[in-house]
Amino acid sequence: MESANFSIFLNAFSILKAGYASNHAEISDLVEDAEFDEQHSQEFIQRSQQALLSPIARLDQELSWLPELSTTQINEIGSLLEAGKITDLREAIAFLPDLPKANVLAHLCGTESADETLLQDLLRAWDDVDQLALLEFLNSQRQAADFPKIESSQLAASIRVLESTHARSAALSVWRLDEPGKVMERLVEAELKRDRASRILAEFVREYDILSEPRLARISEAIDQQIELARQPTQQLEAVTSEIAELLRQWDDVNQPVQVFEQHQGHEEGRSKQIYERLRSLCLELANERGEFRHAKRLSEALLHTFPELESVAEVLKGDVEALENLDEQQKKFSVLEPLVAACEAAKSQVPKLKSALQSSGFAPARKGAVKEIFAAFDTAAKASGTGDAAFLVVRDLALFVNNDRNDPETAFRLIDGLITYRGAKPSQDVSIKLDEERSVLHRNWKMPELDRQSGNLGGMAKVVDEMLKYANGNDRAELVQLKSRIERKQAGKKVKWLIYGGIAAVIGFFVISDKLDRPTSRTSYQPTTTYQPSTPRQTTTSPSSNTSAETRPPVGQGLALNRAQVRYCVFQGERLEAMRSLTTTNYQISQFNALIDDYNSRCSNFQYTSGVLSSVRREAQGRTAEFTADARRIVASW
Template sequence: MHTEHFSLTANAFWVLKADYKSNTTEISDLVDDAEFDENFSQDLIQRSQQALLSPIARLDQELSWLPELSSNQTEEISSLLASNELNKLVGAVDFLPDLPKANVLAHLCGTNSIEEKVLQNLLQAWDDIREIDLLSFVNSERQIAGFPKVEMAQLENAVKAIGSKHARNAAMAVWKFNAPGKLMETLVEEELRRGSTSSILAQFVREYDNLSEPKLVQISDSIEGKIKQVSEPRCDLEGVVDEISDLLRQWDDVNQAVQVFEQHQGHEEGRSKRIYEKVRELCLELANDRSEFLQAKRLSEALLHTFPELESVAEVLRGDVETLESLDEQKRQFAVVEPLVAACETAKQKLRKLKLELQKTGFKQARGGLLHEIFVAFENAAKSPEARDAAFLIVRDLALFANNERDDPETAFRLIDGLLTYRSMDLSRNCSAPLTWYFATKESHHGTETNPGIPRRGSARSVDERLAS
């Protein structure tokens, strides 16, 4: 009889109350009794009869029932099944041979409520099923019942088919728990840790993966939908990144066990890799096209957390995170000095106005106008430790422009003088040395009438060249 799920109470021996020694005549009498009792449908009774009378179909029923057990053991298990005492069944299988033990545990997996221990014991029961002992038992019982012997190849195929049914029952049982992904991950890691030889572990993982497909498709579709939202006007990018990161966590909750198993087999889980490729493409777009380095880094970190088992991409992701951290830091630094850059660029176009303001108030005293904008932007940038050096060098660049490009050493000098006398100046050596050296040249050069100590154009240019080198 073909059934999609495994159940001892659907077995022909249970339905007809037959045993392994029942011959054709006895089976016919048992069919009459079953029809009279009306505990099962007429169709199930007829299919059970056909299964026990067919030498090929009978083998599946023999192995799926309680092989190698004594009459007392079979009676005990049957009594517990009849009374539906599932908790007692768990303890009753401890000293049974492996296949009947596995059959009982697989049957329990098909019931409404089981403990994690049942799943662990089922996987372990498949570690060392002795097919030679099963073959001896089946042929011995068949000789008494008057049925032809089976060959080892037939028995091996039948055992394999039963293993598939057990794996499916176990996978379905996992999905009855509140956190199926976490439980599955625990089971798989435990089996791999103990060096499991269970012949159904791979089937168990495949069956779980097949059952998880609807959930994974739903998560994948949601991720694709969020990726499309990024291109929409007025998109809340931070919110979308949060949602994609959460969806990746949901994916990991469901699929982690499969990734771990595939990694142990030397493979990479295909669906996870496709999700990774979609989200990383978004990371590249955010970083390269939109300079959204922080959000790209957050997504890359989420990918790395979700898919460390994808060994071919883990190193790429670590490199992405490191690069994006650097780029985000640069972007934040530039954001601090950007107003200063803009003010200095404006001043280059209005250098005469800047010169007059410097002559009137000096670098720090202006209450308004172009010089005031430069100083305010400079002071804001100088308060940031990571942008402090840059703030000084941007103003220095304005001084060099005045001296080198506009032949105005006086304006250059006043700017540099203002930098050197700025309160609490605490610069790195790379920044302070050029400024001090530039200022000191006033003692060794003849300047203009306005300020004799201002270095000539040649001196300022040599500073610029020295720094560039």
């Protein structure tokens, strides 16, 4: 009795109203009764007769009816089925043996009363089907009906056929429900969470998969059509990727239960993997050949959402999404920065105009001139989301170019100062610190020549020193503070002090001017795929002298490189000369003093030294004022 849906009504025992113990003669009489009643066609009646008279075919009918039940129970179940009293029927079968219960539930799968709960009950009714009890029951009934007994292997084979029949009936029932894919997914996941899944689950999933094939074929064909559209250069990718994402959602709605089951079995669903491979190929093409990172990312995200159960590709997709997200962000960032990069590159060939504009209005909004385009583009980029430090680094690159390649620290300073004082978005702490350091260096590079030109002009030097102190940091600031103090003392001194200052100022002034002032030496080009990394200053170390107080008078000359002992002489001798200032009273003493100044200037007015040596020696001189004063007194007393 074959049918798409399992039906107890189409069982040979039901059609002929036979019992498990009905023998050949009784079956013949029942056939005549059935023909007389005319409730079934002659063909059905004859096929039912053949099925019950054949020992092998009879087994399938015995299992798919209501085994192990009494005649009363069978009649009650039959009456409830015919009356369609589903609630009463569900109560009546609650405590029946598992196989007749499963047969009733499978029968109900073909009716409008089928729902998710009924399907779950059917799956679990197969948990404890007792084949030994069935074998004993059927053989006892066959013995009474004078039919040959069956073997356990025959029973097992016939049960497997019945399992497939129930599974197909259940799968057909799923497809008659609303949202069949979601119902099936819940059923599969619930079974897989149990210690022992239903024995018909695998067959149930297989039958569902077979029934889903026509729908999946249509979706696959539609995806291929969209892939071809996406490869056309004039196609609107937004619409195509949206359609593909929707098709993947539809695929997932249908195929997700199968993917979940296959994953649990350690397999990957083959058709889904083929869809993945075709779409990932499109993603790579969009990203690598056309630079369409946003659309490639959207497709990769849709694939990852649809196929997380494909374990061999899930990690690949995660990597794709992350890489494409970075590329998309960089592309967005560069599109925002592109006008700024172009404006800065153009300014590199017009540094004089840039300098004039910065002197006029600074790095700020301007109506016209070289600064207008740069600042407007910078302001837009700095305010844009996700650009981070990039806008600041692009302008910084221009400043470094102007300083290093065009030897114009003033213009470079004004650019960096404009970045620091910008009222909009602020750069990261690392970049802020770097900009502050570079502003200090650039300002020093700018003002040092002016300080050199003012040498001997105390008022002019004092003014320049005040300007330099505004941006000076660290040791530079300490040295400038000392120089300012000395200038102020000189300005208030006597005539002899002025004479002395002619030498002392040259020394002190030179200590600042001739210092190897580091200016930025590396250019930073904007690379949209990298992030800013603050450079680490190289530390210079010097080995201490074996005699930390040794002084060596340097040779006469200008611009000579002095060692620590020679620098120490210049510093210490300068302190002694400063102490002599108030001790010289006679013309002879003043003449001798000026001779020492001339000698001192010939050796110490212009020299070079290793970075850090001067500040170190000056620290040595601190606290030795009494010693220098005593030396000064001995020298003056010897005249």
